[in-house]
Amino acid sequence: MSGHIDTVKQAETTPEAEQPFRELGLRDDEYARIRGILGRRPTSAELAMYSVMWSEHCSYKSSKVHLRQFADVVAKGTAGSDAMLVGIGENAGVVDVGQGWAVTFKVESHNHPSYVEPYQGAATGVGGIVRDIMSMGARPVAVMDQLRFGPADAPDTHRVLPGVVAGVGGYGNCLGLPNIGGEVVFDPSYAGNPLVNALCVGVMRAEDIKLAHASGSGNLVVLFGARTGGDGIGGVSVLASETFDDDKPTKRPSVQVGDPFMEKVLIECCLEVFAADLVVGIQDLGGAGLSCATSELASNGDGGMHVWLDRVPLRDMSLRPEEILMSESQERMCAVVTPDRLDAFLEICARWEVTATVIGEVNDSRRLTVEWHGDLIADVPPRTVAHEGPVYERPMVRPEWQDGLQADDPSRLARPTTTEQLRDTVLRMVAAPNLASKSWVTDQYDRYVLGNTVLAQPEDAGVVRIDPATGLGVALATDGNGRYGKLDPYAGAQLALSEAYRNVAVSGARPLALTDCLNFGSPEDPAVMWQFAEATRGLADACRELGVPVTGGNVSFYNQTGDQAINPTPVVGVLGVIDDVTRRVPMGFAAEGDTVLLLGTTRDELGGSEWAHHVHGHLGGRPPQVDLAAERALAELLVEAAARGLVRAAHDLSDGGLAQGLSEMVLRHDVGVTVTLGEVTGDAFTALFSESAARVVVAVAPERLDDFRAAATAAGIPVTALGRTGGDALVVDGVFRVGVGELRAAHDATLPALFA
Amino acid sequence: MARVVVDVMLKPEILDPQGQAVATALPKLGFDGIAAVRQGKRFELELDGDVTEERLAQIRNAAETLLSNPVIEDYTVRVEP
Numbered sequence: 104m105s106g107h108i109d110t111v112k113q114a115e116t117t118p119e120a121e122q123p124f125r126e127l128g129l130r131d132d133e134y135a136r137i138r139g140i141l142g143r144r145p146t147s148a149e150l151a152m153y154s155v156m157w158s159e160h161c162s163y164k165s166s167k168v169h170l171r172q173f174a175d176v177v178a179k180g181t182a183g184s185d186a187m188l189v190g191i192g193e194n195a196g197v198v199d200v201g202q203g204w205a206v207t208f209k210v211e212s213h214n215h216p217s218y219v220e221p222y223q224g225a226a227t228g229v230g231g232i233v234r235d236i237m238s239m240g241a242r243p244v245a246v247m248d249q250l251r252f253g254p255a256d257a258p259d260t261h262r263v264l265p266g267v268v269a270g271v272g273g274y275g276n277c278l279g280l281p282n283i284g285g286e287v288v289f290d291p292s293y294a295g296n297p298l299v300n301a302l303c304v305g306v307m308r309a310e311d312i313k314l315a316h317a318s319g320s321g322n323l324v325v326l327f328g329a330r331t332g333g334d335g336i337g338g339v340s341v342l343a344s345e346t347f348d349d350d351k352p353t354k355r356p357s358v359q360v361g362d363p364f365m366e367k368v369l370i371e372c373c374l375e376v377f378a379a380d381l382v383v384g385i386q387d388l389g390g391a392g393l394s395c396a397t398s399e400l401a402s403n404g405d406g407g408m409h410v411w412l413d414r415v416p417l418r419d420m421s422l423r424p425e426e427i428l429m430s431e432s433q434e435r436m437c438a439v440v441t442p443d444r445l446d447a448f449l450e451i452c453a454r455w456e457v458t459a460t461v462i463g464e465v466n467d468s469r470r471l472t473v474e475w476h477g478d479l480i481a482d483v484p485p486r487t488v489a490h491e492g493p494v495y496e497r498p499m500v501r502p503e504w505q506d507g508l509q510a511d512d513p514s515r516l517a518r519p520t521t522t523e524q525l526r527d528t529v530l531r532m533v534a535a536p537n538l539a540s541k542s543w544v545t546d547q548y549d550r551y552v553l554g555n556t557v558l559a560q561p562e563d564a565g566v567v568r569i570d571p572a573t574g575l576g577v578a579l580a581t582d583g584n585g586r587y588g589k590l591d592p593y594a595g596a597q598l599a600l601s602e603a604y605r606n607v608a609v610s611g612a613r614p615l616a617l618t619d620c621l622n623f624g625s626p627e628d629p630a631v632m633w634q635f636a637e638a639t640r641g642l643a644d645a646c647r648e649l650g651v652p653v654t655g656g657n658v659s660f661y662n663q664t665g666d667q668a669i670n671p672t673p674v675v676g677v678l679g680v681i682d683d684v685t686r687r688v689p690m691g692f693a694a695e696g697d698t699v700l701l702l703g704t705t706r707d708e709l710g711g712s713e714w715a716h717h718v719h720g721h722l723g724g725r726p727p728q729v730d731l732a733a734e735r736a737l738a739e740l741l742v743e744a745a746a747r748g749l750v751r752a753a754h755d756l757s758d759g760g761l762a763q764g765l766s767e768m769v770l771r772h773d774v775g776v777t778v779t780l781g782e783v784t785g786d787a788f789t790a791l792f793s794e795s796a797a798r799v800v801v802a803v804a805p806e807r808l809d810d811f812r813a814a815a816t817a818a819g820i821p822v823t824a825l826g827r828t829g830g831d832a833l834v835v836d837g838v839f840r841v842g843v844g845e846l847r848a849a850h851d852a853t854l855p856a857l858f859a
Numbered sequence: 860m861a862r863v864v865v866d867v868m869l870k871p872e873i874l875d876p877q878g879q880a881v882a883t884a885l886p887k888l889g890f891d892g893i894a895a896v897r898q899g900k901r902f903e904l905e906l907d908g909d910v911t912e913e914r915l916a917q918i919r920n921a922a923e924t925l926l927s928n929p930v931i932e933d934y935t936v937r938v939e940p
Contacts, residue, residue: 220930333872358931360869362876419872432874456883 109147110478127154148480151425155391162492165626166658172643173653184652194235196654200680205309207239210302210620212659217299221266226274226361232303234387240313241305248285253294255536272547277363282548283565292670316384317404324463328435332418334359335431365434372455384439396437401485407468502630511723513709526839535717539853564610576684580606585670586711587726592634593641603677608738611688611745612679619656624668634671648731690754691771695829703798705784714792733797740818749811752802762791777834778826861910862939867927868899
C-alpha cells in the first residue's frame with residue numbers, strides 16, 4: 104500500500120505534473136482534450152479510466168464512422184429490422200423469435216490474449232461473451248468458436264492451437280454449455296496473429312430484457328462475483344512503476360485466468376436475481392473492468408454516480424486505485440439495485456456464495472465521482488469517458504497491389520485433366536487442413552449438454568431447441584473467408600454473410616439477423632482502413648438486400664506483425680428461427696435411392712479457392728460472384744422445403760466446391776452416391792472444384808421429387824440433376840470411384856496426424 | 860544418486876481457482892484459521908550421477924520450457940540434500 108495517491112485536489116494544485124499518457128496509449132491531442140474536458144490535468148485514476156476507455160478496443164474510434172452504416176440499415180426500416188428488440192450499443196443485440204421468446208447473440212474477439220497465453224486467452228474469451236449474454240437478462244444456451252491459425256504445420260500453430268482448443272473446451276464444458284459449431288481455418292496470414300472469436304447465444308422471454316442503465320437517484324451500485332486482482336492490467340502499470348512508485352517498479356501480469364465454476368454460479372445467481380426482478384440495470388465487467396462498467400452505466404442512465412473504490416473486494420491487497428479501476432479480473436458483474444430490494448439481492452448472492460458489495464450510488468450530479476479512503480480521486484462527466492471519446496476518419500487508400508492481385512487469375516494454374524489426376528485431387532482436397540474433418544477439435548467440446556442440441560458440428564448450422572413444448576428452435580452459422588476478403592474486401596464480406604445466411608437456411612431455419620466480428624490489421628495503415636471501409640460497406644449493402652440487420656458485434660484491429668496485416672477477415676454469424684426443430688434438415692445422405700440435385704449456377708470461379716490455395720499455394724484473381732437475389736430466393740426455397748418435409752438432406756457448397764460437398768454428405772452416414780457432371784458446367788474439374796456461391800446440394804426422396812421440383816421452379820432456382828444415393832463409394836460416372844473407406848481415411852487422418 | 864526438486868507455483872497475482880476451492884472447503888470441514896490457499900506442483904527429478912552446474916542449467920531450462928508455463932507460473936530449483 105506504499106506510494107502516493109493522486110487526488111483531484113492535487114491535480115488542481117499541480118497542473119504541471121508530468122503524466123505518462125503516451126505510455127498509456129494516448130496521443131498528445133487526446134491528452135489535451137482530457138485536460139480540456141476537466142479544466143485541469145487528470146488525476147492518475149482519471150488518466151487510467153480515459154486511457155482504457157479511449158483505446159481502440161473500447162472506443163471504436165477508428166471504426167465508428169463506418170459502423171454507423173449498420174445502424175442506418177435498421178433506421179431505414181429494412182425488412183427484418185422489426186424483429187430487432189435491442190440493437191447495436193448494448194452488451195448484445197436481441198431479436199424477437201416469436202411465441203414470446205427473445206434471443207440474444209454476439210460474437211467477439213479474444214485474439215491477442217490467446218496468442219500470449221492460448222489456454223487462458225481462449226477460455227476467458229468464452230467467459231467474456233457468455234457474461235455479455237447474461238447481462239441482457241438471458242440464459243446462455245450455446246457457444247461457438249471461430250478459430251484461425253497460421254499454416255497447420257508451423258511451429259507456432261503447434262504452440263497455440265492445442266491450448267486454444269483446450270481452453271475453449273475446458274471453459275465451455277465446465278460451464279455446461281454446448282459448443283454447436285464454429286470454424287477452424289489455417290492460413291499463413293494468421294501466423295503470429297491467431298484469431299480466436301467466440302460467439303454465445305442466450306434465450307429469455309421478450310419482456311425480461313435487461314439493459315445497462317444506471318437510473319434513479321439513490322439506487323445502489325453492487326459489484327458481485329469474483330474478487331478483483333491484478334488480471335489484465337497492462338499499460339496502467341506505468342502509473343505505478345514510473346511516476347508514483349519509483350522504489351518498486353512491479354510489472355504486473357496481464358494474463359487473465361478464468362474460473363468457469365465461478366461463472367456457472369454467477370449465471371444461476373443472475374438468473375435468480377432477474378426472475379425476482381431485483382435489478383434496475385446490469386452490466387458485465389470485461390475489457391476495461393470497473394472503468395467501463397461504472398462509466399457506461401452512468402452514461403446510459405440519467406444522472407451521475409459516486410463510487411467508493413476502497414470497498415471493492417480485493418484478491419491482492421497491494422493493488423493501487425488505478426489498477427482496481429482497470430483490472431480485468433474475470434467473472435464479475437455490476438448491478439444497479441433500488442435500496443428496498445438490496446437485502447433480497449444480497450440474500451440471493453449469499454445463497455450462491457457469490458461475494459456482493461455495494462460500491463456506489465446513483466445520484467443526479469451528472470458526474471462520475473470516485474473516492475478512495477475519503478479522498479476524491481476522480482470527478483468526470485461519464486459520457487466523455489464512455490461515449491464521447493475521439494472519433495477518427497482515418498485515411499484510406501486502395502492498396503497499389505490490389506489490381507495486380509486481381510489480375511493474377513488462377514486460370515494460369517495447372518489443372519488436373521486425366522481421370523486419375525481428378526481422383527487424386529479429390530482425395531488430396533478432402534485431406535487439406537482447411538477441408539479435413541475437424542472432429543479432433545470438436546470432439547473436445549461438449550456438443551449435447553443441456554439436451555437441446557438438434558444439430559451440431561459438422562452440420563452446416565448449429566440448431567438448438569428453445570421451447571420443448573412447441574419445438575421452437577434457433578439456428579446459428581458463422582463464416583468468413585479471409586482469402587476472398589483479401590481479393591475484394593467488399594465482396595468478401597458479402598460472401599461471408601451469404602454463406603452464413605445460406606447455412607442457416609439449409610438447416611431449415613429462416614435467417615433473421617446477424618452479428619459480426621471484424622478482424623483486420625492496423626487502422627493506421629491506410630490500406631487496411633480501406634479494406635475495413637469496403638468490408639463494412641459490403642456488409643451493410645448486403646444486409647439491406649437480404650433483410651437481415653446487424654444486431655451487434657466487435658471490431659478487432661491491429662492483427663498484424665510488422666507491416667504485414669492479416670487477410671481482412673469479417674466473421675459473420677447469422678441467426679435463424681425454425682418453428683419446429685423436428686423439421687430441421689441435416690446435411691448427410693441418409694437413405695439409398697434418393698435423387699441428388701444441385702441448386703444454383705456453377706461458373707468457372709476458382710479465385711481465392713481452396714484448390715488454388717492448397718494445391719498451388721496461390722491467391723489471386725477475383726472471388727466468386729456475389730448474387731444476393733439468388734441467395735434470398737434459394738433460402739426461401741430451402742425454408743419452404745424444410746417446413747413441407749420435401750428434402751431429406753441439404754448441404755451448402757462453398758470451400759472446396761462440389762467435390763467437398765458430396766464427400767461430406769457421403770461421409771456423414773457412409774451412404775454413397777453416383778453422380779454425373781455433364782449438365783453442371785463445362786468440364787469435370789470446374790464442376791468439382793469451383794466455389795460459385797448460392798449453391799446447395801439436396802437429396803430428395805422419390806415420392807417428394809415432383810413437389811420439390813415444382814417448388815424450385817416456382818422460386819426460379821436452377822436445378823441440375825446429379826444422380827442418386829446408394830452404394831459405398833463416391834462415384835463420378837465415367838470419371839472416378841472412391842470407396843467410402845478410402846475417402847474417410849483421407850478426410851479423418853489430417854488433424855490427428857498434426858496435433859494428436 | 861542425487862535428487863533435484865522443482866517447485867512450480869502460479870505467480871502471486873494470478874488467480875488460482877483450485878487454491879480458492881480448497882480454501883473454501885477447509886472451514887466447512889472444521890479446519891479453522893487458514894486465511895488463503897495457493898496450490899502448485901512439485902517435480903522430483905532423480906539424476907544419473909552427481910549434480911553438476913551443467914546439469915542444473917539443463918534442469919533450469921527444462922523448468923522454464925516444459926515443467927512450468929513462464930507466462931503465468933514461477934518455479935524454483937533446489938538440490939535435495
